[in-house]
Amino acid sequence: MTIIVTDQGFTPAPQDQTVTLADLANHQGIVDLAQTDDPAALTEHLSDLRLIRVTFPAFSDGRAFTIARRLRMMGYAGELRALGPVIADQYAMARRVGFDSVEIPDELAARQPQDQWLFRADWQSHDYLSRLRG
16 A cells, blocks of 8 residues: 655545556546656646646655656646655655646655654645745
């Protein structure tokens, strides 16, 4: 199982039927992108998608952050979810680049409980410029 993390905390992840970019023609509104996929391949389908999950193979691999930013710059307005071993310390960055939520494994949720994620849920106030202006 997996856990969805939002600014409100933890919720169990639904068991949605997803497809990869290679099987995009068969999507039912949800697609999974690997950190190596080119988001431009989704250009013609962006308005048909309600959820795009971008995979983080490891917390140290930040390519998914770039993909999220590119999707938002391309005009994607649906839900954008980081998928994989994202750590609580990365939550604010994930939100800033355009992710709406993070889907983490149960084991990670046990090691980094909800309060660690909620501490970072006020991500708009905790950035470099806000501290300089304050």
